[in-house]
Every structure is written in structure tokens, then in C-alpha cells.
Amino acid sequence: MVYSVLFRKYLTENRNRNQEVFPYLRSHFMKPLSEIFPLLKQSRTIAITTHQKPDADAMGASLSLKHFLTQLGHKVTVISPTNWASWVNWMQGCEEVLDFESDKLKAETVLNKAEWLFCLDFNVFNRTKGMTEKLRQLSCTKILIDHHKEPDTDSFDYGKSDITKSSTCEMIYDLIIESGNGDKINEAISECIYAGVVGDTGSFRFPSAHSGVHTLVADLKSRGFNHAKVHEALYDNFLENRLRFIGFVLLNRMEVFYDYNTVLITVSKSDLLRFEIKTGDTEGLINFPQTIKGIKLVAVVIDRDEERKWSFRSKGDFDCNAFARKYFEGGGHFAASGGRSSDSLEVTAKKFIQAMKENKSQLQ
Ligand code: 5GP
Ligand code: MN
Numbered sequence: 001m002v003y004s005v006l007f008r009k010y011l012t013e014n015r016n017r018n019q020e021v022f023p024y025l026r027s028h029f030m031k032p033l034s035e036i037f038p039l040l041k042q043s044r045t046i047a048i049t050t051h052q053k054p055d056a057d058a059m060g061a062s063l064s065l066k067h068f069l070t071q072l073g074h075k076v077t078v079i080s081p082t083n084w085a086s087w088v089n090w091m092q093g094c095e096e097v098l099d100f101e102s103d104k105l106k107a108e109t110v111l112n113k114a115e116w117l118f119c120l121d122f123n124v125f126n127r128t129k130g131m132t133e134k135l136r137q138l139s140c141t142k143i144l145i146d147h148h149k150e151p152d153t154d155s156f157d158y159g160k161s162d163i164t165k166s167s168t169c170e171m172i173y174d175l176i177i178e179s180g181n182g183d184k185i186n187e188a189i190s191e192c193i194y195a196g197v198v199g200d201t202g203s204f205r206f207p208s209a210h211s212g213v214h215t216l217v218a219d220l221k222s223r224g225f226n227h228a229k230v231h232e233a234l235y236d237n238f239l240e241n242r243l244r245f246i247g248f249v250l251l252n253r254m255e256v257f258y259d260y261n262t263v264l265i266t267v268s269k270s271d272l273l274r275f276e277i278k279t280g281d282t283e284g285l286i287n288f289p290q291t292i293k294g295i296k297l298v299a300v301v302i303d304r305d306e307e308r309k310w311s312f313r314s315k316g317d318f319d320c321n322a323f324a325r326k327y328f329e330g331g332g333h334f335a336a337s338g339g340r341s342s343d344s345l346e347v348t349a350k351k352f353i354q355a356m357k358e359n360k361s362q363l364q
Contacts, residue, residue: 029153029154029156029157030144030153030154030156030157030158030161031157031158031159032158032159032160033143033145033158033159033160033175034179035158036143036158037178037179037180040069040072040179043072043074043075044074044075044115044116045074045075045113045114045115045116046069046074046075046076046114046115046116046117046118047077047078047079047110047114047116047117047118048062048065048066048076048077048078048079048117048118048120049062049079049080049081049117049118049119049120049128049131049135050062050078050080050081050119050120050121050122051081051121051122051127051128052080052081052082052127052128052129053082053083053084053085053279053280054080054084054088054121055085055088055283056087056088056195056196056198056199056200056234057121057167057168057169057195057196057197057200058120058121058122058168058196059080059084059088059091059094059097059192059195059196060088060091060167060168060169060192060193060194060195060196060197060199061120061121061145061167061168061169061171061172061192061193061196062080062097062118062120062121063078063091063092063093063094063097063188063192064169064172064173064188064189064192064193064196065118065120065145065172065175066078066093067092067093067188067189067192068172068175068176068181068184068189071184071186072181072184077096077098077110077114078093078096078097078098079097079098079099079100079107079110079111079131080097080098080099080100081100081101081128081129081130081131082099082100082101082129083099083101083102083279084097084099084279084280085278085280085281085283086237086278086279086280087233087234087235087237087238087280087283088195088280090233090237091188091191091195092188092191092192093188098110100128100130100131101129101130107131108134111134111135111138112138114138114140115140115141116140116141116142116143117135117138117140117141117142117143118143119135119142119143119144119145119146119156119159120145120146120168120172121145121146121147121148121167121168122146122148123144123146123148123150123151123152123161124150124151124152124155125152125155136155141157141158142155142157143156143157143158143159144156144158144159144160145159145160145168145171145172145175146159146160146161146168146171147162147164147165147166147167147168147170147171147333148161148163148321148332148333149163149321149331149332149333149334150321150325150331163333164210165208166197166200166201166206166208166209166210167196167197167199167200167201167208168196168200169192169193169194169195169196169197169200170193170196170197170212170213170216172193172196173185173193173216176189185220185223187224190220190223190225191225191229191230193216193220194217194220194225194227194230195230195233195234197213197216198230198231199234201213202287203231206335206336207335208333208335235284241275241277241281242275242277244275245271245275245277245281246284246285246288248271248275249265249271249285250288253265253266253267253268253271254289256289256292256295257353257356258294259360260297260356260357260359260360260363260364261295261296261297261363261364262295262296262297262298262299262356262363263289263292263295263297263298263299264299264300264301264349264352264353264356265285265286265289265298265299265301266301266345266349267282267300267301267302267303268303268345269303269305272302272303282300282302285300286298286300286311286313287313290313290315295315296316296318296363297312297314297318297320297323297356297363298312298313298314299311299312299352301345301348301349301352303345307340307341307342308342308343308344308345309338309339309340310324310328310338310339310340310341310348310352311336311337311338312324312332312336312337312338312339313335313336314335314336315335317362318359318362318363319334319362320332320333320334320335320337321333321334321337323337323355323359324337324338324339325337325339326355327339327351327352327355328340328341328348328352329341
């Protein structure tokens with residue numbers, strides 16, 4: 001017994017090296033999230049992070065967890081790997097989130113001091129861009145809470161990875177309830193959790209909005225929370241240029257391949273500059289082509305400075321996660337995924353059309 005505890009401790013402390021020396025030990029590391037519940041009583045220094053360009057679920061999960069842990073007496077800092085869309089700025093506590101790119105020194109100091117690191121809404125370190133190596137090197141306790149496919153469980157000490165969950169925010173709600181702390185759910189937590197659930201379920205329309213999601217919302221409502229305020233903050237808060245941009249793109253940059261039930265949108269750097277598009281302004285663009293009858297796959301590629309960023313959405317039995325992994329160095333969920341390319345916009349778009357043709361049978 002003592003030996004097994006010591007051996008486990010040794011393995012955890014030497015995680016990176018072990019994976020080379022004992023490759024057969026992979027996938028056996030991550031202990032259940034519920035094992036941290038009794039440990040929550042002892043106050044700690046905690047860092048919370050999420051994927052690059054955090055969306056409503058990523059930011060909502062990070063801040064709701066921060067509000068919860070702060071009430072338990074922990075010292076908590078949220079670090080985002082990059083900047084984020086302005087439509088999450090309304091979330092309470094967002095003004096204190098550190099941007100690793102623009103506040104690197106401060107963020108690294110926080111990470112160095114952290115006893116625990118929560119990784120939310122992503123499951124492989126390379127989703128944190130410039131922070132990837134730093135996270136790999138940290139020797140603190142790492143805890144994963146995520147709902148994407150194919151987690152790198154070897155990199156985490158504790159965690160929960162559940163693809164049946166609508167959102168990471170739903171998993172934060174579960175954590176609060178299951179650890180016996182439902183009384184800690186206040187307005188700030190409710191707003192953040194609800195925002196993530198709404199964002200990731202496409203306002204309750206995707207199949208991921210299972211009955212438990214509606215029960216969660218009913219519970220938040222019974223605690224007196226105002227859902228209309230969150231919808232307005234998320235969706236009625238853009239500037240005119242973003243709507244003009246969407247109109248322009250749908251008219252001029254959208255190609256429909258009826259033989260493949262597929263839509264492709266390509267957005268160039270000059271389009272972004274012309275309409276003064278900021279981080280987050282392109283969110284939601286991908287939903288419009290899905291309203292065309294019979295469309296199974298929508299792909300949007302945007303020419304960002306350092307890479308061409310892909311987004312994929314599907315209906316029916318087309319696996320976006322597998323598609324993004326196979327062709328565009330990405331991943332995500334069955335019906336929503338993303339990826340990247342270092343090719344030019346024209347070349348990567350051509351590669352997509354080739355990939356679409358290779359997948360004709362699944363798209364019909
Ligand atoms: P979005 O199109 O909204 O950026 O992303 C859709 C889903 O795919 C999200 O759950 C997101 O976390 C995931 N995703 C987006 N880009 C990538 C990527 O490059 N790699 C992986 N593994 N997942 C991604
Ligand atoms: Mn999510």
C-alpha cells in the first residue's frame with residue numbers, strides 16, 4: 001500500500017519523463033475530479049486557464065469557477081492565453097483576467113506560484129498557443145475539466161473529461177453541486193454558467209442540450225437569476241460594422257457546393273481590415289449557412305495574421321472532429337470543430353475542396 005502510494009507520487013512528479021520511459025503507463029494517471037472535493041477545504045493559491053481566444057463557455061467556466069473557489073477562501077487568478085472577444089467583458093471578474101500575451105511576466109509569476117492549475121474547456125496544452133510550453137513545464141497539481149474529444153489525460157493529475165456534457169460551464173455547475181456547495185451559487189456564478197451553456201448549445205438548439213441542461217437552467221432561475229440580461233449582453237452588443245461585414249461576406253465570400261451539401265466561406269485579411277473586424281466579431285458567422293435547407297457541412301476559414309483558422313459545423317452524421325484532425329491539425333466536437341493551416345488562404349481553401357470531395361459519401 002505504502003509502496004503503491006510512493007510509486008504513484010514518483011510517477012506524478014516525474015510525469016514528463018515517465019511518458020518516455022514507461023509509455024505503457026499512459027492514460028492511467030488522471031484521478032477522478034471528485035477526489036479533489038475533500039481537498040477544497042484547505043485554502044490554496046490557484047490559477048485557472050482555458051483555450052486561446054476564450055469564448056463564452058471558456059470565459060464563463062473560468063470566472064464561475066473563480067467566483068466559487070474565492071468564496072471557499074482560495075486565492076484565484078484567471079489567465080487567458082490570448083485576448084478575447086469584447087462580448088464576454090460584461091462577466092463579473094473579467095477585468096481581472098490576465099492576458100498571457102500582453103501580461104506575460106505577471107502571468108508567469110502567477111503560474112509559478114500556483115499550487116493548483118485548472119485547465120478548462122480544452123484538453124491538450126497546444127490549445128493555449130504561446131503558453132503551451134509553460135504549462136507543460138509546471139510541476140503543480142493540474143486539473144482538467146473539459147467536454148472535448150480525445151483528452152491528453154496523461155498531462156493531468158485529476159479531472160473530468162465528458163463529451164456528453166453540453167459545455168464546460170455545465171461541468172462547473174456539476175462540480176459546485178456535487179461537492180455540496182449549491183448555496184454558493186450567486187448572481188455572478190449563474191450569469192457566467194448560463195452564458196457558457198447558451199454559447200455552446202447554440203441557445204439550446206444543438207443535440208448537446210440534454211434534459212439536464214434545462215434542469216440546470218431551471219435551478220439557476222429558481223435562485224432568481226435574470227437570463228434575458230445574459231442573452232442581450234452576448235448577442236445584442238455589437239457595432240454596425242460587424243453586421244455590414246456579415247452581409248458582405250454572405251454575399252461575396254460564400255460558395256455553396258450542392259453536390260456535397262457543403263458551404264465554404266473564405267475571409268481574407270483585407271476583408272477584416274476593411275470592416276475593422278475585432279476578435280469575436282466573426283463568431284456566429286458560421287451559423288448563417290446552416291439555415292440553407294439540406295446543408296450538412298459548413299466550413300469557414302479566416303486569414304489571421306499567423307495562420308489560417310478553420311471552423312467546421314455539421315448536421316447529421318458527419319464527424320467534424322475527425323475531419324478537422326485529419327486535414328487541418330485541429331479537433332473539437334462531433335458537430336463543431338476547428339483547425340488551422342499555415343498555407344495561404346487560396347491553398348488551404350483548395351485543400352478543403354479536395355478533402356470535401358474525398359468525403360463525398362459521408363456528405364450525401
Ligand atoms: P470554433 O469554430 O467555435 O472556434 O470551435 C468549435 C469547437 O472546436 C470548439 O469547441 C473549440 O474548442 C474546438 N476547436 C477550435 N479550434 C480547434 C483546434 O485548432 N484544435 C482543437 N483540438 N479544437 C479546436
Ligand atoms: Mn466548451
